[in-house]
Amino acid sequence: MSAVVSAQNLGLTFKTNDGDVVALSDVNLTIEKGEFVSFIGPSGCGKTTFLRTIADLEQPTSGTLTINGQTPGDARKDRAYGYVFQAPALYPWRTIEKNIALPLEIMGYSQSQQAERIKRTMDLVNLSGFEKKYPWQLSGGMQQRASIARALAFDADLLLMDEPFGALDEIVRDHLNSELLKLWEATKKTICFVTHSIPEAVYLSTKIVVMSPRPGRVTDVIESNLPRERPLDIRETPEFLAIAARVRDGLRAGHSYDGDHV
Amino acid sequence: MSQLQIFLALVAGGLSAAAFALSVVTPFEQALLLKAFLALGFLSLIRFFIPLGLWADGAFALLGAVALLTSLGIFDPTPAFFWMALVAAWLFAWLFVERLSKALAPKLGDNAGLGLLIPVVFGAALLVIWEVVTRGANVPPVLLPAPSMIGAQLANSASILWADFVQTFIKSVLPGYAIGCLSGLVVAILVDRSPFLKAGLLPIGNFMSALPIIGIAPIMVMWFGFDWQSKAAVVVAMTFFPMLVNTVAGLNASSSIERDLMRTYAAGYWQTLMKLRLPAAGPFIFNALKINSTLALIGAIVAEFFGTPIVGMGFRISTGVGRLAIDLVWAEIAVAAVAGSVFYGVIALIERGVTFWHPSVRGGRA
Incomplete structure (x- = not known):
């Protein structure tokens, strides 16, 4: 069984004071090893909730979800994934290298293993030389790269990224996107990436999951035929634009289904 | 100089001049240092023609404090010009601290010692006023002892x-x-x-x-x-x-x-x-x-x-x-x-x- 993530009829309903909110409804999805999967959709479509459910930060209320054939809870206890949040969430009392060491300390790596992994992951995200800096001494883009290094440090095969570059400006974002592709190529990890930017999703992914809100559900799954080697100017090619158009159609379809578009 | 500084300088100098005029009726050899301070305070009014450095105001304040402390008990009862001299010395100290804090403001961030200077000057001025008022006005020690008495007791x-x-x-x-x-x-x-x-x-x-x-x-x-x-x-x-x-x-x-x-x-x-x-x-x-x-x-x-x-x-x-x-x-x-x-x-x-x-x-x- 090579599926890293497998969801069948997955549903999640939040109970709130204003009644039930259906965050996910009847989601069926399989993610194979080594894929780069983007989740795209308007806010409220459940893309972040789905990612958090994979991470066992939310509990599904119906259907089944397995990570490497295990329940999400067991997968979390096995440290099966690294999670990159919307905000860097670096601890301000720790230096960058100590922040990257945080999961390694918790998981009981020896001092020499910690040092070796810190050096390797900091090289990987191009942060060498900033080991002794504190997070608040770095720019937002560098902070987010440090948080990616932290998620990579313990070698989980699955990387979950929740709009990691959402708060950054376009120039920094382009740069980090192409670095992320190189990193994916180098590490052969499976990546789940939440975004609300169509070009970002098309540029990065081998598979794009289009979602729509109320209730949160999958409206389209698009397999990308773009080559794995992707320079930034691939975004001007007809193939790229065709996929982007299909994503846009999928997003629009999801909206008209709801009947609330203008 | 700011408006406040001009006002302080004017009042301090004017008060010194008035107090000096009042003090000349006393015998010449009495409280010479105090009279010298008042005369110098009067002369400080030339700052409106020739600028005086802020350390000059510091020196005036220090001289005034020493003169007041040494002339305690010479006069009985304490004359009006003595209290005017106290106010003038205090105004010089205020002017000094005011100019000092303006001059130091850009340098305060990186030097803790400079930052201490202003509260020290302020505290010293307070102690001198306390000492001069309690002893000059013969405040009963039961109500408020002079700092020197407290110091001796310490x-x-x-x-x-x-x-x-x-x-x-x-x-x-x-x-x-x-x-x-x-x-x-x-x-x-x-x-x-x-x-x-x-x-x-x-x-x-x-x-x-x-x-x-x-x-x-x-x-x-x-x-x-x-x-x-x-x-x-x-x-x-x-x-x-x-x-x-x-x-x-x-x-x-x-x-x-x-x-x-x-x-x-x-x-x-x-x-x-x-x-x-x-x-x-x-x-x-x-x-x-x-x-x-x-x-x-x-x-x-x-x-x-x-x-x-x-x-x-x-x-x-x-x-x-x-x-x-x-x-x-x-x-x-x-x-x-x-x-x-x-x-x-x-x-x-x-x-x-x-x-x-x-x-x-x-x-x-x-």
């Missing part, structure tokens, strides 16, 4: 003051503070762990912290005896609740995203506590430590009013007032003020070292 009674300091600060305040803060911290962690305690103990804690704890001092004397143990018990009761309430708030200070991160690592409760929640609670804990450092001293001193062996700062203050030994009371108050400030200062210094990362300490944005 030197004469050093052994008594030291014994009182040991009894009150070393034996009551420090153990009480340590036990109160530590137990507050531990109970806060228990409260945070257990929903039962959070629902039951925390409201009682909030209620208790609103009580005037010092009222339990007589009961503590009955329970723990006259010696330092009962004072330490009052200090424990006073410091426990601020630490409890602050730490419980601090343990919830970490953001949900920071806690989710720990969950994705499958971190245990203690790992999350030690690596995230306690460090994040640091600013709150130090806040309680600073509040408690002053509360503890107040608690120990006031508790001694209710029964104590014949030593201790509170004992000395209450009996000193009864014996009209007011200078000893003031000396004791001075010791308490210095001890309290140093205690607070040490905690604040440790805080700067430990919570260096917090925006309020590093002076940056969050």
